[in-house]
Amino acid sequence: MSSGIWQRGKEEEGVYGFLVEDIRKEVNRASKLKCTICKKTGASIGCVVPKCKRSYHLPCGLQKECIFQFTGNFASFCWKHRPVQVITSNKYRDTFQCTICLEYIEPIPTYNILLSPCCKNAWFHRDCLQVIQLCNFLCLIKSVC
Incomplete structure (x- = not known):
């Protein structure tokens, strides 16, 4: 899973449409990125907010409660920029x-x-x-x- 790779091939090409050349480039790119959570390299996922520079590994992001959206283009939101559900009514008092x-x-x-x-x-x-x-x-x- 990675923020910097797109499915450029057909479903039966490469790995489910991810071309081998693109996978190699993405592995190389991610090897230079340091996870803002665990501080180790290989952080292939980044926050989708343009000004945010946070990168992280999937397990680190899950632990820190980042949001991952697997619809259309893969989008990830770091813990600071993740969408929050807003409830306008306080009628929910019971369990x-x-x-x-x-x-x-x-x-x-x-x-x-x-x-x-x-x-x-x-x-x-x-x-x-x-x-x-x-x-x-x-x-x-x-x-x-």
Whole structure:
């Protein structure tokens, strides 16, 4: 995973459309970048905000609660620039259950707790949503194969 590489080939070319030449260039580029979190080299992911110069490894970014968006162009937001869910109403005073795992959660949007923008009173753990997304993706692949 890297911020500095694009799929220039067809899906069956290279590695799922990532050309070998581009992968080599990106490995070389990343080898010169130092992670702002662990201070080691090889930080191939950078914050999408133009003036931000933070680079990090995927595990470091996850640990620091960076946001990674895998839609269209890969975008990553560092911990300072990540989007934050804003709830305008303070009507959420009771505890709610995560709609997926049914564990009780305090209805305060944080990095790990999200309110559905479309379903009334539907709260989720970020990890639960990501597991569901992965399962849906794998089911889609199985049905296509």
